[in-house]
Amino acid sequence: MSDEKKFAGYICTGCGIGDRLDPSQLESIATREGKMQSCKQHEMLCNSEGVQMIRDDIANDAVTHVMIAACSRRAKVEAFNFTDVALTRANLREGVIWVRPDADEHQETTQEMADDYVRMACAELRSMSKPASSGEQQLNKTIMVVGGGITGMTAAIEAAAAGYPAHIIEKSGALGGQAADYIKSIPTRSPYSEPQDTGVAAMIASIEANDLITVHLNSTVAKTAGAPGRFSVDIATESGAVVTETFGAIIQATGFNLYDPSGLMQFGYSSSPDIITNGELEKLVKASNGGPIKRPSDGKEVKAVAFVQNVGQSSTEKGQLSYHSGIGDLIAIKQAMYFKAQNGDCDTTILFNNLRTPGAAGEDFYRAGQEKMVTFSKGEVSEVVAGDSLEVKFKDLILDEETSMQADLVVLDVGMMPNSGPDPYAVPMVIDEDAEKTEEAEVKAPTVTVDSILNLDYRQGTDLPHLKNGFTDSHFICFPYETRRTGIYAAGPLRRPMDMRQAQDDAAGAAMKAIQAAENAGKGMAAHPRAGDLSFPKFRMDGCTQCKRCTVECPFGAINEDEKGYPMFNESRCRRCGTCMGACPVRVISFENYSVETVNQQIKNVEVPEEFDEKPRILVLACENDAYPALDQAAMNGVEINPWARVIPVRCLGSVSLSWITDSLNSGYDGIVLMGCAKGDDYQCHFVRGSAMAHERMGKVGDTLSSLNLEPERVVVYEVAITDVERAPKLINDMAETVEKIGLSPFKF
Amino acid sequence: MSDLNTAMTERYRSSFLKEVEANVEEGEWVKMCMQCGVCAGSCPLGNAWEHTPQKLFMMIRAGKREAVLSSDAMWMCTSCYNCIARCPRGLPITHIMHGLAHYAKRLGLSPKNQPTQQFAQIFWDNLMKKGRVNELKLGLSMYFKDGFGQGIKNAMANQKLGQNMMKAKRMSAMELFGGHSIKDTSGLQKMIKKAQEIEDAKIQGNS
Ligand code: SF4
Ligand code: SF4
Ligand code: SF4
Ligand code: SF4
Numbered sequence: 030m031s032d033e034k035k036f037a038g039y040i041c042t043g044c045g046i047g048d049r050l051d052p053s054q055l056e057s058i059a060t061r062e063g064k065m066q067s068c069k070q071h072e073m074l075c076n077s078e079g080v081q082m083i084r085d086d087i088a089n090d091a092v093t094h095v096m097i098a099a100c101s102r103r104a105k106v107e108a109f110n111f112t113d114v115a116l117t118r119a120n121l122r123e124g125v126i127w128v129r130p131d132a133d134e135h136q137e138t139t140q141e142m143a144d145d146y147v148r149m150a151c152a153e154l155r156s157m158s159k160p161a162s163s164g165e166q167q168l169n170k171t172i173m174v175v176g177g178g179i180t181g182m183t184a185a186i187e188a189a190a191a192g193y194p195a196h197i198i199e200k201s202g203a204l205g206g207q208a209a210d211y212i213k214s215i216p217t218r219s220p221y222s223e224p225q226d227t228g229v230a231a232m233i234a235s236i237e238a239n240d241l242i243t244v245h246l247n248s249t250v251a252k253t254a255g256a257p258g259r260f261s262v263d264i265a266t267e268s269g270a271v272v273t274e275t276f277g278a279i280i281q282a283t284g285f286n287l288y289d290p291s292g293l294m295q296f297g298y299s300s301s302p303d304i305i306t307n308g309e310l311e312k313l314v315k316a317s318n319g320g321p322i323k324r325p326s327d328g329k330e331v332k333a334v335a336f337v338q339n340v341g342q343s344s345t346e347k348g349q350l351s352y353h354s355g356i357g358d359l360i361a362i363k364q365a366m367y368f369k370a371q372n373g374d375c376d377t378t379i380l381f382n383n384l385r386t387p388g389a390a391g392e393d394f395y396r397a398g399q400e401k402m403v404t405f406s407k408g409e410v411s412e413v414v415a416g417d418s419l420e421v422k423f424k425d426l427i428l429d430e431e432t433s434m435q436a437d438l439v440v441l442d443v444g445m446m447p448n449s450g451p452d453p454y455a456v457p458m459v460i461d462e463d464a465e466k467t468e469e470a471e472v473k474a475p476t477v478t479v480d481s482i483l484n485l486d487y488r489q490g491t492d493l494p495h496l497k498n499g500f501t502d503s504h505f506i507c508f509p510y511e512t513r514r515t516g517i518y519a520a521g522p523l524r525r526p527m528d529m530r531q532a533q534d535d536a537a538g539a540a541m542k543a544i545q546a547a548e549n550a551g552k553g554m555a556a557h558p559r560a561g562d563l564s565f566p567k568f569r570m571d572g573c574t575q576c577k578r579c580t581v582e583c584p585f586g587a588i589n590e591d592e593k594g595y596p597m598f599n600e601s602r603c604r605r606c607g608t609c610m611g612a613c614p615v616r617v618i619s620f621e622n623y624s625v626e627t628v629n630q631q632i633k634n635v636e637v638p639e640e641f642d643e644k645p646r647i648l649v650l651a652c653e654n655d656a657y658p659a660l661d662q663a664a665m666n667g668v669e670i671n672p673w674a675r676v677i678p679v680r681c682l683g684s685v686s687l688s689w690i691t692d693s694l695n696s697g698y699d700g701i702v703l704m705g706c707a708k709g710d711d712y713q714c715h716f717v718r719g720s721a722m723a724h725e726r727m728g729k730v731g732d733t734l735s736s737l738n739l740e741p742e743r744v745v746v747y748e749v750a751i752t753d754v755e756r757a758p759k760l761i762n763d764m765a766e767t768v769e770k771i772g773l774s775p776f777k778f
Numbered sequence: 779m780s781d782l783n784t785a786m787t788e789r790y791r792s793s794f795l796k797e798v799e800a801n802v803e804e805g806e807w808v809k810m811c812m813q814c815g816v817c818a819g820s821c822p823l824g825n826a827w828e829h830t831p832q833k834l835f836m837m838i839r840a841g842k843r844e845a846v847l848s849s850d851a852m853w854m855c856t857s858c859y860n861c862i863a864r865c866p867r868g869l870p871i872t873h874i875m876h877g878l879a880h881y882a883k884r885l886g887l888s889p890k891n892q893p894t895q896q897f898a899q900i901f902w903d904n905l906m907k908k909g910r911v912n913e914l915k916l917g918l919s920m921y922f923k924d925g926f927g928q929g930i931k932n933a934m935a936n937q938k939l940g941q942n943m944m945k946a947k948r949m950s951a952m953e954l955f956g957g958h959s960i961k962d963t964s965g966l967q968k969m970i971k972k973a974q975e976i977e978d979a980k981i982q983g984n985s
Contacts, residue, residue: 376793384812395812396810396867399809399810399812400809400810402795402809404795404809404839405812405813406836406839406840407813407836425836425840427813427832427833427836428833428836428837428840428842432840
């Protein structure tokens with residue numbers, strides 16, 4: 030194969046395109062202006078004949094670059110899936126004919142829109158190159174699971190069941206985690222009336238018997254280097270020995286710790302050995318060996334036990350948990366049943382405020398508790414007073430009175446806190462121009478007391494980034510398993526509080542994602558949301574100023590730095606968001622099929638009519654994950670879009686280069702609309718930080734506008750969700766109105 | 779009756795809920811209430827009484843024996859069945875209300891001057907005499923339950939209604955003197971007595 034490029038254009042005349050537009054004019058634009066060496070029309074390009082025509086040209090005529098002018102790039106993806114060529118799509122259907130009224134007086138502007146989209150596509154295509162692999166990819170099917178509790182064991186068993194070897198790294202001397210201390214678990218099977226076996230012993234046995242699973246006890250992860258497909262991990266044992274293993278993907282299942290109620294004086298946790306947490310109760314019951322449960326202080330058989338719910342949870346107080354673990358009430362019901370089974374006529378009272386029994390078992394298990402004469406009282410506990418008999422003072426919220434009860438044992442329902450490593454972004458990362466400052470910054474940074482779990486050898490910190498309260502960050506709606514480190518998955522209570530059943534489901538999901546990540550890495554393909562994408566960012570070293578913007582701003586910590594401060598891109602750690610590309614002040618980062626140049630060329634090749642034509646041009650940069658699909662959907666619904674708009678999809682608003690804005694303002698565009706996803710705490714950005722980064726950078730656009738003496742209203746940034754089907758077109762149309770009000774840009778040639 | 783009360787207090791010292799389970803009709807349902815308050819919100823009369831069904835059930839669990847058994851609430855229930863139809867936990871609330879009323883009465887703890895409670899007693903006594911209800915006597919007993927003066931006032935107020943009923947032959951003044959009875963009044967009385975004995979024995983035996 031020669032390196033020669035061959036450009037071919039294809040225009041579909043189906044779906045009404047041929048009726049509404051002039052295909053021969055489009056064809057001549059593609060060949061004359063767009064410099065396509067050939068251009069063919071087809072009445073239904075996506076049918077097998079049309080697709081075959083393109084295939085044949087690729088095979089017989091050595092076509093390397095394909096421009097398809099038909100429907101949206103989000104439609105007919107399967108049909109137009111030509112992996113070995115550079116491909117672009119001009120959106121004539123959703124982008125033009127469906128958003129413009131079919132009437133003679135609109136014909137001229139509609140055709141102009143289509144002409145521009147063909148020009149843009151051809152120009153984009155000319156600055157693209159064929160995607161080629163990096164040569165970095167490696168297939169390693171072994172999965173590392175950190176943590177040997179219920180979640181970790183399940184993940185390893187599931188991976189092995191799918192034929193993928195797994196290594197469990199467990200800090201303690203045995204598998205089982207916290208669940209190993211439990212007598213029984215919340216029932217998962219109908220009729221949901223009795224606590225059931227935890228299954229821990231059976232899981233341990235099945236792991237021991239499984240050739241595909243290797244267990245490292247008393248071990249921790251001393252260092253994790255590399256990337257998906259080629260993680261190199263130092264596993265340190267207590268004795269000091271270190272073994273190095275390689276893995277394709279990683280699952281972190283390090284579970285949770287229980288909240289320590291010592292600081293909550295009213296519950297008297299430290300004042301009596303008979304006031305214990307729900308975690309400690311399991312151990313106490315275990316020690317009873319099936320006989321009557323005895324209280325710790327004097328070994329007296331418990332005749333009355335009070336469960337105080339929601340201790341230090343759902344609180345706005347400092348030092349307490351702002352969230353609720355969700356399963357504490359189910360645990361209390363389960364534990365009350367221990368007493369009903371082992372202590373005969375023992376009074377068991379659950380003092381709750383909002384009783385929550387989620388999940389399949391929930392309501393039935395609650396009923397079962399009531400049938401067993403567990404007393405449920407809606408009450409707010411104000412104080413637990415230590416003594417031979419403990420006094421629990423509470424406000425009865427139904428009878429609206431202050432009252433109290435006596436108990437031999439008080440069990441506090443404390444919340445689950447994720448056992449996560451330090452958050453890499455707890456202290457905002459600074460871009461420091463010289464090394465001396467770095468050292469100063471490091472000295473000033475507060476000392477992190479939490480030990481690292483993964484010890485990642487990454488530029489952006491040692492562990493998985495947190496969302497809130499130490500729980501791992503992930504795109505909770507669309508990609509719940511993903512973390513902000515590609516190929517490393519969080520599972521179990523590390524992600525959110527959950528019970529054993531949920532943790533097992535979670536682990537199975539994470540195992541499947543890890544397998545997928547390992548396989549993708551082997552093929553050099555991106556993980557979500559650009560799954561299957563072969564392109565990856567490259568940088569031109571001679572232009573790089575070692576400014577570190579890319580290495581600091583990459584939302585996924587994909588880029589490391591070499592000793593000289595040059596970025597080291599890691600293809601399989603990369604999600605292809607282009608945030609690095611948008612960040613680079615000298616514009617040296619690019620993808621084969623997406624770069625500063627591919628978009629710049631599209632911007633330049635829109636025909637900007639002269640001022641007296643009174644045809645403004647509005648540039649719309651729309652995120653391909655949410656805003657662009659919303660516009661497509663609007664088109665399907667027949668919503669009109671202003672004919673001055675030219676929409677360019679971007680991978681993420683984070684990839685938007687300021688130069689695009691400056692250049693388009695300079696070349697006479699009258700307005701610019703940027704559409705990205707929601708940012709902030711409840712972000713929707715598929716690339717987590719991309720949209721936020723873009724908003725930050727766009728803060729600087731004001732300077733550009735004022736230096737050009739242009740009105741600030743000409744550039745607007747919006748957060749648009751995929752459901753904003755009505756709103757997205759309206760935002761564009763609003764800009765058209767704004768332009769009408771403030772007048773055309775004086776920068777037209 | 780207060781003997782029975784003392785006996786019951788002794789027997790269920792630790793748990794009024796257990797006492798209710800054992801002795802009150804449908805009492806074993808009380809523990810299943812989840813305190814959602816739907817019954818309290820559904821009862822057309824609930825807010826006119828001392829306690830809603832929800833509150834009564836919570837009081838039973840909280841061991842408030844005195845307050846529950848002397849409450850007027852269960853006497854005020856009109857058996858509209860709204861609460862039963864709506865209770866998400868399927869409690870036969872209406873029946874529990876009547877069960878509680880009955881139990882309180884049996885123990886001699888029901889509120890003395892509570893009108894429905896008084897009416898129930900009058901109705902019962904009236905019925906037991908002849909084996910069927912003597913409406914004239916029943917009406918008059920009701921009028922005069924609060925004394926002679928009040929009785930005259932009540933009777934005068936309803937004079938017209940009474941005359942109309944007599945005209946329509948729905949009521950006969952002759953009933954005042956003896957009145958109809960069923961064929962075997964003493965047989966019925968024996969039957970009822972036996973039934974009461976069985977019930978008493980059951981409660982006594984509930985230790
Ligand atoms: S494309 Fe995105 S994920 Fe990849 S290196 Fe650049 S910023 Fe990081
Ligand atoms: S942002 Fe650009 S100039 Fe800065 S380090 Fe990265 S590649 Fe180099
Ligand atoms: S509706 Fe039923 S469950 Fe709800 S408070 Fe009333 S009795 Fe209890
Ligand atoms: S049946 Fe009685 S307690 Fe139930 S709603 Fe009707 S009046 Fe109220």
